Amino acid sequence: MNKNSLEVNGGRLWDTLEASGEIGKLRGTGLRRLPLSDADKQMRDIFCDWARKAGCEVAVDQVGNIFARRPGSDDSLPAIATGSHLDTQMCGGKYDGVLGVMSGLEVIRTLNDLNYETERPVEVTVWTNEEGCRFAPAMMGSGVAIGKFDLDEVYALADADGKTFRDELDAIGYLGEGAPTVGDVAAFFEVHIEQGPILEAEDKTIGIVQGAQGQRWFDVTLVGQEAHAGPTPMQTRHDALVGAAEIVGAVNRIGLEFQPGACATVGQFDVSPNSRNTIPGRVVFSVDFRHPEDARLSAMKAALEAACAKAASGQGLELECQEIWYQPPIVFDSDCVAAVQAGAEAAGLDAMKIVSGAGHDACHISTLAPTGMIFVPCKDGISHNEVESATQDHCAAGCNVLLHAIIDRANAPGTNPE
Numbered sequence: 251m252n253k254n255s256l257e258v259n260g261g262r263l264w265d266t267l268e269a270s271g272e273i274g275k276l277r278g279t280g281l282r283r284l285p286l287s288d289a290d291k292q293m294r295d296i297f298c299d300w301a302r303k304a305g306c307e308v309a310v311d312q313v314g315n316i317f318a319r320r321p322g323s324d325d326s327l328p329a330i331a332t333g334s335h336l337d338t339q340m341c342g343g344k345y346d347g348v349l350g351v352m353s354g355l356e357v358i359r360t361l362n363d364l365n366y367e368t369e370r371p372v373e374v375t376v377w378t379n380e381e382g383c384r385f386a387p388a389m390m391g392s393g394v395a396i397g398k399f400d401l402d403e404v405y406a407l408a409d410a411d412g413k414t415f416r417d418e419l420d421a422i423g424y425l426g427e428g429a430p431t432v433g434d435v436a437a438f439f440e441v442h443i444e445q446g447p448i449l450e451a452e453d454k455t456i457g458i459v460q461g462a463q464g465q466r467w468f469d470v471t472l473v474g475q476e477a478h479a480g481p482t483p484m485q486t487r488h489d490a491l492v493g494a495a496e497i498v499g500a501v502n503r504i505g506l507e508f509q510p511g512a513c514a515t516v517g518q519f520d521v522s523p524n525s526r527n528t529i530p531g532r533v534v535f536s537v538d539f540r541h542p543e544d545a546r547l548s549a550m551k552a553a554l555e556a557a558c559a560k561a562a563s564g565q566g567l568e569l570e571c572q573e574i575w576y577q578p579p580i581v582f583d584s585d586c587v588a589a590v591q592a593g594a595e596a597a598g599l600d601a602m603k604i605v606s607g608a609g610h611d612a613c614h615i616s617t618l619a620p621t622g623m624i625f626v627p628c629k630d631g632i633s634h635n636e637v638e639s640a641t642q643d644h645c646a647a648g649c650n651v652l653l654h655a656i657i658d659r660a661n662a663p664g665t666n667p668e
């Protein structure tokens with residue numbers, strides 16, 4: 251059998267996406283399938299049924315993560331895992347997350363069709379509550395599995411109606427027995443829509459995801475002196491908003507200077523007293539910096555601090571620039587990235603390297619297991635919106651790359667334990 255000619259059944263994959271699109275349907279094209287809701291239960295039940303019919307053993311852990319496992323010829327070896335999430339945003343689309351789960355299922359169905367025995371087991375995971383819009387934070391099930399979030403704290407979380415995570419998980423029948431863990435996994439892959447415009451703009455079908463951007467978030471406070479807008483001469487003012495405006499301009503310049511890859515945003519702004527005829531005495535605003543390279547991200551921080559100091563001294567202001575969050579960039583495993591690239595070549599697809607601007611379950615898993623991601627285009631780069639759209643061909647393409655990557659890793663001698 252020529253491995254390069256292996257192909258998934260794109261029509262069957264599409265049918266599963268369409269079937270999922272009927273469960274929690276919103277305004278014709280979208281989905282509202284909040285985690286641990288009745289719609290989430292219905293989707294989970296159908297997925298588990300499909301997975302069992304495909305010969306998988308299905309297990310559920312204590313946070314509701316689902317693991318569907320196709321045995322390998324040597325079942326004692328660590329599995330090759332893939333998956334994503336089945337919950338959606340309040341007004342979400344049909345592909346975000348769902349494509350990753352259904353692609354995993356389609357790979358297993360394809361391996362079955364071909365009577366293809368992999369050396370390692372292949373496992374499809376459904377991570378609970380990736381979106382975080384009913385119970386925050388996001389990427390919860392994978393976060394508990396890697397030990398980043400505490401299970402009891404997650405259980406105690408309540409939604410807007412006061413219903414707790416644990417009660418709701420129990421009510422839909424997905425409070426499982428196993429302790430949440432990534433498990434014995436040799437590699438993890440996630441197929442996902444890009445959620446950005448780059449693949450479409452570059453006319454590429456596959457994004458070979460190198461990792462995810464790092465982030466640094468700041469709260470900047472400038473304090474000057476409130477005074478009357480009429481009698482106070484320009485030369486003697488301590489105008490906090492003038493200083494802040496200089497920094498906003500600097501933030502944008504830093505974003506442009508640190509290309510490629512930088513994003514720099516001031517998204518929140520609070521002026522006090524916010525009165526037409528009073529010189530602003532106090533301004534508080536946010537700065538959001540992102541970059542795929544840690545050293546460049548740190549240099550952006552240094553540039554911000556220099557710009558803040560200059561603006562504050564120019565206006566005679568008190569300054570506080572506090573970093574409130576730092577997430578280092580994530581670099582995916584080189585063997586997994588290479589397997590994705592080889593998969594795109596084997597499937598004859600136009601591909602490019604890309605860095606994820608959003609968080610994904612794969613980002614969590616990458617802290618414990620070798621991980622890679624496959625992006626496919628979505629129309630106009632739009633997601634978290636019911637107009638989110640992807641084509642049947644692009645979904646099938648992403649799934650074909652996953653098939654090749656999984657076969658590559660599932661039979662790779664170098665990944666076997668000593």
Ligand SMILES: [Zn+2]
Binds near residue numbers: 335346347380442
């Ligand atoms: Zn997603």
